[in-house]
Amino acid sequence: MNIQYFTEDPLFILAIGILVVFISIIGFRLHAFLALLLGAFVVALITPESAVLLYQMGKGASEASAQRLATQGEGIRIATEFGNTCGKIGILIAMASIIGKTMLESGAAEKIVRSTLKVTGDKYAPMTFLGSSFFIGIPVFFDTVFYLMVPLAKAMAMRVGKNYGLLILCIAAGAAMANSLVPPTPGPLFLVTEMNIPIGMMMMGGFLVGLVTISAGYLYAVWANRKWPIPLRNAVDAPLDEIKALSEKDERELPALWFSLLPIVIPIALISVNALIGSFAEVSETSSFTGVLDFVGEKNVALSLGALSSIWLLAVQKKGDKKGLTASVQTALMSAGVIILITSAGGAFGGMLQQTGISLRLAELTKDYQMALIPLAFFITAIVRTAQGSATVAMITASGILAGMANTGTLEYHQLYLGLAIACGSKLIPWMNDSGFWIVCKMSNLTEQEALKTFSPLLTIMGLVGLIVILIAASIFPLI
Incomplete structure (x- = not known):
């Protein structure tokens, strides 16, 4: 050679x-x-x-x-x-860090945790985090969901005294699967267009497959939490003594529940409504309502509004202590700066x-592969994802390779199953070239080794379970 x-x-x-x-x-x-x-x-x-x-x-x-x-x-x-990646995530990480720090320091996270425990009890708290992150992750990006829920996980772990790793894995499992399986996030929306899949069918199929995969993810998370328990560590933006002090506060000293939820509800509601209207509604482009919604529903703006509401919340709780407020925001931004640098370097x-042309090289290697199309779609996507790090790029690459086969009309099952296989394949295998890997590490204070032992296998297992479910469903319910 x-x-x-x-x-x-x-x-x-x-x-x-x-x-x-x-x-x-x-x-x-x-x-x-x-x-x-x-x-x-x-x-x-x-x-x-x-x-x-x-x-x-x-x-x-x-x-x-x-x-x-x-x-x-x-x-x-x-x-x-580096700049392209920073442009995508820089403002999001900065605003999310402010939300996390101010929610912890104001007692908002503690209030939400106490209210949740009254309904679910300690035993079912991880399952609540899993379900919440999956539903929130349908209209909202993985990283945004993770940013918003990590402070709640820290407060919950301090309150319960255990299971911090389990809570983090539950958040990651729910958000990651929703982000690849259910429109209107970019990957599934691209699949719908490229492979001629009705959007309603993709939403329903993705939702059903997602429920099975996150259930498998939960079982793995429980096992991993027992085998490799991850402690709640000190962090610049979330010192343990502050979280502990808040967990011991009298209920009357904490903000109201509606006020505590505001920094999370504002961005989720704005992004979700904007995405839904943009996907389904026939609204005139000249509509002033659409223009306003496009502005406030854009993820950077929506998260910035959430951060402003969290600063307002902290200001009310600190009763006008401007120095303390400034110090909290500054600490959050210092922490965010490191995360932005690492994530952008990963990008x-x-x-x-x-x-290098790795995607074309992989397409060339697999063009004469004689496996069935569903596992073929899955493994092409998995190889591209592992090679270059982006789940969305992997989905776009695989759909480009397989769209012609999906649209020939010769399949024995609906092309929905090919789309779902591509979506599940994009979960394998997150490692150090994936910005999501670094977001999970740095926002939750996991070491690289801990993330490789827990987060990476979590997504891989859910993807493989999804493939099995899709193969069974395509055999029993071909939908043609």
């Missing part, structure tokens, strides 16, 4: 990138931000210019534009992908992997 061809193969470059990141973090204990940037630079340096050119043209760039982008320096390409690493 030609040595140059081998060293320029996207699979070889992928393997090198993975090794660099793993050895840097696990072996040399390098900070995740530096390790991911190092991995991105190594991948960028050994990726041939021709691969970057083909990647850019595949995205729709003209030959001249693609050539210009391909000849840019490695540092510029990395910085561009840069994933972006460099995509520019």
Whole structure:
């Protein structure tokens, strides 16, 4: 085999990138931000210019534009992908950190936890978190759901005295499955369009498959919580002594429940209503109502409004202590800055992997694969997800490969099942090139090793269970 061809193969470059990141973090204990940037630079340096050119043209760039982008320096390409990721999540993380810090410090999280325990009791609290994150995750992105619910998990774990890891895994399980299976989130919406699946059918099918997969995820989470119990750790934005002091407060010193829920309800309600109207309603583009809703329902604006309400809540509880209020917000933003850097570096690493042409290489390897289409769709998506980190990109790539087969009319079952298989395949395997992996680590104070032992297998197991359910359903209820 030609040595140059081998060293320029996207699979070889992928393997090198993975090794660099793993050895840097696990072996040399390098900070995740530096390790991911190092991995991105190594991948960028050994990726041939021709691969970057083909990647850019595949995205729709003209030959001249693609050539210009391909000849840019490695540092510029990395910085561009870093900035693209930061643009997507920077404001969200900053606002979510403010919400989390102010909800904890004002006693709002404690109030919600006490109210929940009155209804569910300690025993069923994790199941409540699981169901809540799944339903909230239907209209709201995974990262947003996670940001909003982590302070509640910290308050609940302090209140109950155990099961912090279980609560975190329940939040991740519910939000992750809803985000890939049920429209109107971007991945499922793309599948609906590309594979000609009725949106109502995708919503119902995704909801049913999601209920089964999160049930399996819950069983794994219970087991993992017993085997690898994760303590509630000190954090700059959520010191344990503050959480403990709030858990011992008299009920009369805590804010009202409706006020406590406001920072969570505002963004969820605005994003959900905007998404639903945008998906189903035939509203004139010139409608002033639509314009206002488009503005306040955009996720960055909606979460910012939630943060403002949480600051108002804390100001009321602190009774005008401006210095204390300023210190709380500053602490939250300092914590958010580290998370933004790590997540953006993960996006840069994933972006460099995509520019190697890894998706096309995987498509080439699987074009003559003779397995049944449902597991084929699942495993193509899983390979792309594991290689480049983004569940949405994996779903888009796999649907592009399989859409032609789905729309030929020769299937023995409805193409819905192919769409659901792609959605479940996008859950395998989250690791260090996935921004969601770092969000879970840093927002919940898990170490990388803990996340790899708990969060990564959690999503993998739910994805595999989803595949089994889809195969059985397609055999019994082909829907054609």
